[in-house]
Amino acid sequence: MKARFQIAQPWLSTLARLFLAAVFIWAGWPKFLDSEGTVRSVRAFELLPEALVRPFAYGLPLIELALALVLVLGLATRIAALVTGAMMITFMFGIAWAWAHGLKIECGCFGNTGATVVDAVPGYIKDLFRDTGYLLAAAFLAYWPHSRVSVDGLLGLSTPQPVTSGTA
Amino acid sequence: MVNARQAKSAREKAAEMRAEAARQEARRRAIAIVSAVVAVIVVAVGAGIIIQTARHNQQTKVQAATAPPQHLTNGGFFVGKKESKVTIEIWEDFQCPACKNFEELNADQLTKWEADGTVKVEYHPVAILDRMSTTNYSTRALNAAAAVINTTPDSFLKFHTLLFANQPPENGDGLPDSQLIDYAVQAGVKRADVESAITGQKYIGWATKVTEDFSKVKHFTGTPTLVINGTVLSDYAPDKLKAAVEAAAKK
Numbered sequence: 296m297k298a299r300f301q302i303a304q305p306w307l308s309t310l311a312r313l314f315l316a317a318v319f320i321w322a323g324w325p326k327f328l329d330s331e332g333t334v335r336s337v338r339a340f341e342l343l344p345e346a347l348v349r350p351f352a353y354g355l356p357l358i359e360l361a362l363a364l365v366l367v368l369g370l371a372t373r374i375a376a377l378v379t380g381a382m383m384i385t386f387m388f389g390i391a392w393a394w395a396h397g398l399k400i401e402c403g404c405f406g407n408t409g410a411t412v413v414d415a416v417p418g419y420i421k422d423l424f425r426d427t428g429y430l431l432a433a434a435f436l437a438y439w440p441h442s443r444v445s446v447d448g449l450l451g452l453s454t455p456q457p458v459t460s461g462t463a
Numbered sequence: 464m465v466n467a468r469q470a471k472s473a474r475e476k477a478a479e480m481r482a483e484a485a486r487q488e489a490r491r492r493a494i495a496i497v498s499a500v501v502a503v504i505v506v507a508v509g510a511g512i513i514i515q516t517a518r519h520n521q522q523t524k525v526q527a528a529t530a531p532p533q534h535l536t537n538g539g540f541f542v543g544k545k546e547s548k549v550t551i552e553i554w555e556d557f558q559c560p561a562c563k564n565f566e567e568l569n570a571d572q573l574t575k576w577e578a579d580g581t582v583k584v585e586y587h588p589v590a591i592l593d594r595m596s597t598t599n600y601s602t603r604a605l606n607a608a609a610a611v612i613n614t615t616p617d618s619f620l621k622f623h624t625l626l627f628a629n630q631p632p633e634n635g636d637g638l639p640d641s642q643l644i645d646y647a648v649q650a651g652v653k654r655a656d657v658e659s660a661i662t663g664q665k666y667i668g669w670a671t672k673v674t675e676d677f678s679k680v681k682h683f684t685g686t687p688t689l690v691i692n693g694t695v696l697s698d699y700a701p702d703k704l705k706a707a708v709e710a711a712a713k714k
Contacts (some may be wrong), residue, residue, distance in 0.1 A: 329594035330515055331671075335678040345679075353515040357508045365504075371497045399697060400684045406594060410561045411685035413698050452493045 305455070308442035309369070311432045315379055316366035318429055323359030325406030330356075336403030340389055341396070358382075369445025372453065376436035383430040387423055394419040522671060529668030532613035536585065538673060540612055540619055543576075543583030549711045552585045554677055554688040557604035557626045558592040558633070562687045565699050566627045572701060582708060586623065589674045591686060592633075600637025602670050607643040607657070609666035614656040615647075622650035 326333040334352040337343065343351055362382075365375045390402050399415045401407055402422045412418065436442075440453060447453035534540070539552060551573070555562040576582035588608050590601035604626055611622045625646045631637045638646075640662050647657050660666065677683055682695060689696040689704075692711045696704065 325594065331674075332591065332594050335591060335684075338678055339684040341681065349516060349519065350512050353512045354508050357511045358504070361504045361508065365500060371500050374497060374501075398682070398684070407591075407685075410559065411687055411697060411699075450492070450496060451489060452496065 301455075304439050305441055305443045308372070308436055308439050309444055311376075311436040312366045312369055312372065312442055312445070315376075315429065315432055315436070316363040319359040319363035319366070319379075322405050323356040323363060326352075326356035326403075327360065329406060332407055333403070336401075336407050339398070339400045339403070340393055341398065342389060342392055369442055369447050372442060372445060372447050373437055373440035376433050376440060380430055380433035380437060383426050383433060387426045387430070390419050390422050390426070522668075526668035526672045529666065531669045531672075532609040532666060534612050534616040538676070539585035539587040540616070541583065541585055542620060544580045545583065547580050547583040549576075549582045549708055550585065550692055551582055551708070552587060552690040554587045554589055554683065554686055556589055556592050556601055556686040557608070557630065558590075558595050558601040558637070559686045560630070560633065561685075563627045563630045565687045565689075566624070568701050569699065569704055570624065572704070576708065581712060586619075587673065587677070588623070589677045589686065590670050591674055591678070595633040596631065596635060596637035598637045598639075600631060602667060602674075603637065603640065603661075603664065604643065605670040605674075606664050606666045607640075607647065607661045609669055610657040610660035611647050611650065611652055613660070613666075615650075615652040618647070618650040618652045622647055622652070625650055 326336075330353060333356065334349055337352040337355075338345075338348050359382075362375055362379060365371060366379075386402070386404065393400055393402070394416065399412045401410075401412055401415070401418060404422060404426075440447070441455055442448070442453070445453060531538075553565075555565070573582065573584060577584060588605050590599075590605040592601040593599040595601065608619065608623065608626070612619050626643075629638070629646070644654060644658055644661050647661070648654050677688075687699060689699055691707050692714070694707075694711075696707050
């Protein structure tokens with residue numbers, strides 16, 4: 296069982312990389328294209344002071360796309376995975392905040408539809424579950440960053456990990 | 464014997480030191496590469512933020528320089544009798560399917576209320592859904608509405624109804640400007656009055672400004688947004704709307 300996992304793990308890590316990269320492209324690209332819409336989405340959380348709304352809304356999609364790039368390349372994989380996990384925790388905090396404050400918004404995680412939300416709670420629950428899934432993928436990758444087809448591998452920055460220790 | 468053992472141990476030690484040096488070298492390289500990647504990303508993101516902020520500031524300057532259309536009350540288009548006790552403010556986007564739905568459900572009722580003096584309405588068209596077409600239809604439709612309001616205010620409601628009835632599908636190309644002009648003409652506007660304002664996007668500055676102002680109001684997050692005598696009504700089903708209007712009229 297252990298031996299089998301040892302063979303599968305680098306491939307699973309590659310899968311996790313590509314999956315998270317796809318999520319970030321899917322999330323970042325619409326936000327980047329509709330930057331004013333992203334500004335409005337960020338503002339709707341009522342979490343940031345107005346002076347920080349624009350820098351955050353402009354920067355977030357760029358960070359998401361940059362992370363997608365390094366994840367596809369498999370560059371600095373462990374750090375990318377840790378940053379991804381930290382972002383997921385931040386997003387989940389934002390959604391929980393909106394829920395706790397009774398805001399009726401869409402998270403705008405993948406761009407907004409702009410529709411007035413009558414009951415936002417089912418959306419919040421769904422978003423939190425989804426982000427938990429992404430967080431687990433990021434945690435897996437942070438724990439086992441050694442993966443197939445990666446720049447880390449080419450540069451010799453990554454070595455196979457014994458299953459028991461999990462350290463690079 | 465002793466010498467041979469010492470020599471072997473010295474060789475082992477040297478090999479160990481070489482391996483340790485190689486490990487340290489690999490570590491240094493890893494840190495250098497990761498730092499370079501992080502630095503490039505930080506610079507790129509920072510530059511992106513600065514460029515987009517500069518572009519936004521430039522647009523704000525253009526906005527300040529363009530005049531809003533005439534015939535607006537409180538920034539909205541007023542319909543009804545001044546003495547009506549109930550005011551409904553409606554924020555709508557011409558690309559928004561929920562707004563089309565709202566109009567289909569409630570437009571007749573609103574017209575009745577406006578006529579009998581129960582309700583006065585302030586229409587606030589905004590453009591939050593440029594993402595939903597390849598041609599920024601949201602903003603172009605809002606610009607066209609401004610052109611109609613400015614020249615032929617009596618035609619606005621009809622134009623507004625035509626646009627919702629003929630709303631283009633989401634993620635399509637929107638309606639072309641020529642079609643917007645045709646609908647304006649159909650609503651009773653003289654073609655020459657609005658043609659250049661529609662094709663030339665004369666009110667685009669105003670359109671971005673009202674949309675930005677809309678999003679800055681607390682708890683205004685989507686369209687349609689209905690405010691009845693100052694209170695947001697999020698469920699606009701006809702019976703809910705009727706109940707809210709009756710409650711507001713009694714106060």
